[in-house]
Amino acid sequence: MKKIHLIVFTAFPFFFFAQSIKGLHIPDSLKNKSYQYIEEAYNKVFQVDNDKAELFANYILLKGKKENNKDIIFDGYYNIARVKNLKNENGHPYADSLIAASKNVKNYDYPAKSHIIKGILFNNEGRYKEALDEYTIAINHNRTENKEQFFYINKLIAILKTATEEYEEALPLFLKYYEYENDKVKAGNADAKNYIASIFSLANIYTKCKDYKKSTEFADLGLVECKKYNNYSNYSYLLMIKGISLFYLKDLPASYKILQEVEKGLVNNKDYTNLGVLYYYLGKIKHAAHSENEAIEFFKKADSISFMFKTFEPVKRDGYEFLIDYYKKKGDLKNQLKYINNLIYSDSVITINRKNLSKEILKKYDTPLLMKEKVSVIEKLNNQKTWLIAALLFISLLFIFIIRKNRKKIKEYEKQAKVLSEKPLMASVPQKETKIESIAPVIHAETASERKEKAPKSDLSTHPKFKILIEKIEQFEKSKSFLTKNITLDSLSKDFDTNRDYLSKLVNEVKGKNFSQYLNELRINYIVEELKSNEKIRKHTIAAIADDIGYNNAESFTNAFKKITGTLPSYYIKALH
Template identity: 30%
Template sequence: MFIGVTRKIFFILFIGFFKLLLSQEEYSDYQKLRQKFENIEENDARAFPFLRPYISKAKKEKNYKELVQGYKDGVFYSSENRIKLKYSDSMIWAANQSKDGDLKSIAYLEKGVIYYYHYKKFQQALNEYLKAYEYSKNTKNEFLKYQNLYHIGVVKSYLGYYQDASELFKNSLEYYDREKSRSNLGPNAIYNSKKGYLNCLHQLIICYRHLEQYKEADSAIQIGLAEVGNNPEYAQEKGYFLLSKGISEYRNNQFQLALSNLNQSLSAIKKSRDFSRLSLDYFYIGKTYYSLKNAKESMIYFKKVDSIFKENQFILPELRENYEILIDQSKKEKNQTQQLYYTTQLLKADSIMSKDFTYLSPKIHKDYDTKTLLEEKEKLQKINYLGTIVIIVLIIWAIGMVTLFTKRHKKAKEVKKKYVLLEEKFLVHQIENVPKKLVFPVEERKSSLNESKVEELLQKLKSFEDKKEFTQKGLTLSKLATQLNTNSNYLSQVINDCKGMNFNKYLSELRINYITNLLFENKEYLKYSIETLAKECGIASRQNFSDLFFELNGIRPTDFIKNRKQELDNKNNL
């Protein structure tokens, strides 16, 4: 018991130690390249002009880790499913070149997700998941481990093993819940963990519904809706929870409420291109109208389910009833042609589901469940050898932690010193909202410009600075030239000659000096997030704002805010 607890404690501390080490590193060239496209939405091919240089750089340098990431981005931004598959195959190739088990697991998992999510080909998806699982068995990457468990749970749920699947989702849910709440994670890690949490919660709701654990399902739905709120980043997940809520309301004969939530969920589910959940949505809208004695309207939605099945050759087991209703309605209308068609469609659906079940059911038990039991047995056999290893590694960890905290203390002193220098600069100069460059005398200007026109343009620039118009989002040299009734080349030349810098540098200094001034003078701004501060001064990217702040002030905005708050607290306590 003691060894098991010690091992768990060590593992948590060990992972924390390496995450702290990684947090000290500066942003790489690859990360700078990714900033150009990482905010573009999924399935938007406009990302590729920026993504291709990233992939080319990784290929040239044989940096397979970054190459896997580049191909993964290719999957994410491709608008066509066949292109997504091609990029996933490239991911697998790059991962195999790297000899890294984690990268191989990520690559096979990605291909499995394409087969599951975009094609609903469960057989191919499970084959890829099991390959991913094989490579992830010895991983130290907890996120990757639970990703694999989640996807195996999805297959189990599809097969009807809801109790087994629910246990996998509960374990994954617990992990993602811990991760999304950690204060030392970056925004991307928090976002991914919350996505994992919401997806697990949605799958768990499905299991609860089929296990007739309706109270637990309704509770989970409320938790999910509270988590997503109105955040557009989680619109798809909100659509799933609204769908689940509509199904619950239909079950409780709350038909008008059901229609409202089912219809609200449609937009997000359509946008996500998840045709299986779209079918489910249409089915329950049809059933709701059917219960309201509006057979004509209900048939419209039941036929939409058939259209999706016809196009994709996939149907969820619970939608079998859709064809039973259509067949009964055809009998009532004495329409033998339709009755024959829907009977043929039902037989085809039964054939597909039967084929999937025959293939998947024994494979998931043999290739996953049996392996899992054998792995647990091996772990129990090895546990007696771990005590000594844990002690040795803990000693190494302790030495590493002392080194790390010494390094962090030294860095904290340097940050404090830079903050004091910046504060002195503020007190002396009151940080004007203009770049700290002298205007060049006429004789020192690099080119011959019409002096009167230059003075006129400088007055316009002064007005532009005084009115804080530099905080406009998406401001470019061309846009500013239009606003000032001049042309881009002339404006660029005046800024270069008279301000001593190019347009981008000029705009950056205006914005960063402006926000720095606000942070010094108004303590309310210290409560704002980095994203909000960036938007306040007209910078779209959080990372770009942080880098520019550091470049001009010698200190990261998070460090500046921390030191400013401490200084104000100290003054208040005097």
Template identity: 25%
Template sequence: MVKQYILNEKLYNTGNYKETEKRYQKLIISSVKEKNYNIAALSYNIIGRIYLNKGNYERARNYFEKGLELGKKSKQKSGAGINQGFIGSIYHDLESDDSRKYITDAISLVKESEDDIFKDLVLGHLYTKLGFSTIHHKDSITMRLDYLFTALDYYKKIPKKYFNNNRYFSQTYTNIAMLEYKVKPADTVISHLKKAGYYNKYAETPYIFGFIGTELARNYLRKKDYDSAIYYGNIALKYLSIGTHKQKILETYQYLSYAYENTKQHEQAQQYYIKFKNNEDQINKDKLKSFVQIYKENSTKKDKENFREQIINFFFYFLSALLIIFFILRKKADKISVASGNEVKIEKEVSESTSIPGNKIEEAISYETESQILKRLDKFEDKLHFLQKGITQGKLAAQVDTNVRYLSIVIKKYKAENFNAYLNTLRIKYIIGKLKNDKEYRRYKVRCLADECGYFTVASFTKIFGEITGYTPSAYIAFLNDSDL
């Protein structure tokens, strides 16, 4: 069964997730039948990782919990430990402070394992997870790097009879480079990434080349070597597309957009920026959905009160991330800049753009005209004119000194699906901020809230509020009040 597990994992590394899941499901059935609970638990972990890579946190966690439950039945604790560690990793991604404890407890559990060929491998994985956990300490980067080098030491111990060490060396040097980005010169980081690439040539793990390519692109941006950044960014996308690594693909879109912008290739920069925003929004929505589901499942546990505080903070963090893109405009559309301290960031936010076949815009508008319309929309938002009742697309077009057709194209390209979606998002974001920050607003009747943000009827306000937040206004207010207890 060990041999079959390892063969299946090789298939997983090729990115053939559908067949991988099918084979591991069969292995789970046979492993449980023979009471080899550790192999069954490890198999559940791989299936969970498949869904984690896809951004389906809820389903991933379900598989990790099944693996943890089965793994506890075995004297070999690597299966239980790896699943507990990945549950901790999910909590980290969802901004929960519980993540670190899950991982450290998992490490303690695995260290007690008996006659376990997976022990050192799993400890390497867990120390890697610990290296990317939240550490509130002034020397947090140094501490994280220490954890990654500890992971490397464990990977050196794994039996070569069963495992390809080169793959784990490659992964670890890539992870080290990701952390060193914040504290080491670009050339030092690039040297570690090339070392990772050397090991991966013998590891037969395509997606790791994708991770390496993304990090090389990021570091060549630091050196202002934009051509190299474009080269490695495109290599990264080629390999990342083999599997489903949404977060890394997202980062790569961001770096490519910036690199193309700085080589005056504005059309390509715009295309990658739109891809970046669309993917970022979807990832945030998936996280929010998963966090709400996890909260519901944990609502009967002793730590309910702590969890309430976490969900409210997470809710606003991601809801704001999804909605703020409709507010901030840029002097130059699609321009991305490198922030101080060599961090790449988005200089100005644009919003979700509807996908158009071939990335063609419905009608050509000059770059200067687009910029002028965006600037005027900025004033429209800053002055809260969207709260006016009876505002129409025609009236807004007149306010920003353009025609309805041009306004529609700009909104669809940079703001929202259409004018109504744009206006509704501005209004609901406004009232959410009032409800969160001013408790007096929570005492208002729903019809007063509707009137405050520009709606003629309670019914239309309630319907739109629910579509955007997932709550009715009354339920949302109750949720806020309950969270304050």
């Protein structure tokens, strides 16, 4: 009977309560129902029908207030803020009320949980620093015995790293969260919702890492588990990930069919952010299949959703490029100008929302080219209205501001590149006075006498394998093995026949940095000297140079070079000519 009541209550909520949340009251038929019963109803429709989920969340809050039960009140505020976040609505008032109400509480979940939801709201708005601050507070409030919450916070930090495009750093955090939830399944203590969410997180991060086979594998696993546990909260999103992965795996028919299935679920959830991304990918599929007119209609839908619901995503950017090129070829100047304006505005919003990202996105239509094309289109349209002139003036001022800002950055890069290029070549075993001051010190093997002078920070030196490992590290540097691709702490520890944690600790204490920093500095210091001494290498592309010294792509090489030297490879090469 309980199941029947729950099904009826979930399917026909409007029979039980008024549609207005403001005038919401708990009906007689539910007054004697337990909090767990209503919470179960909420979880049943969360991410499946978020309007219903919001109504149930309000029920929970009202029930808590009527019963004067703080724990239920807390969960009511949390659940409302959570569902508001998914609907791209303002959940901050509920999160703030929760923080205030649970401030001096010291129970199993709160006040840590109140800062968790505040961080989630900030993350959704692109306010990553504020999100990280809230997660840090949550970690500090987390009770030792609440492992569930601890792993959840780490998952949220991984989501934050995903938003800031630190995909390789996010992956191990998502893996740990999945392993934790999977262990609970094996122990017969499965939390279906969190377990499936952990699978979704892995499928998603593998997509970001461009490992589409892995992504598809975990998406399929998640879809099976949704049916197994009768929990469909993540079903549409797992389908969407699978469809996107199949697009990149060149299976266009299967990708298109799956993504079409997803549309209804996203519309029902009012998840317009992902709906815009969905239309973008449907456009990409049609474009790849040479169905240009159908592709354009999907790109227009993605644009319409962006402006209607203020959801501007970097991934959709080249959809505007297709639209601009399409109308340019057709000689439709009005639509060409419209989508140039829309692209410029989209870029400005993304720049503001993601101002703390260090990555520089390479774009076909960068701002100067867009401005030039925009002016050209406007000149051809002789009868422009006053608002177009005003818009051009605004964009021009914005353009001047961006140019000035970019010039300042370019000057800094050029100055640093010049300093770096004027430093003398280093000897094979660099001396202290010849190290490049503008970058981190060149890593070199320490001599036995140097190691004696440098007292170890712990008892590592007493370990019987200490001397052997030091010699292996010296050989690793001398043989330039660090230029090999896909070196990790795990792979190197296996090569050295040692424990991963021990090798990590040794690198930290002997080299004074973590393994990733150590490897990057070896490679960057090497290429700085090679570029200086070898004119042929300077003629290679940045991508080729990156590949030569062990990086998987030009972007990760450029980021490492900039972080260590304070300039970009291109400016350094230019300074050497």
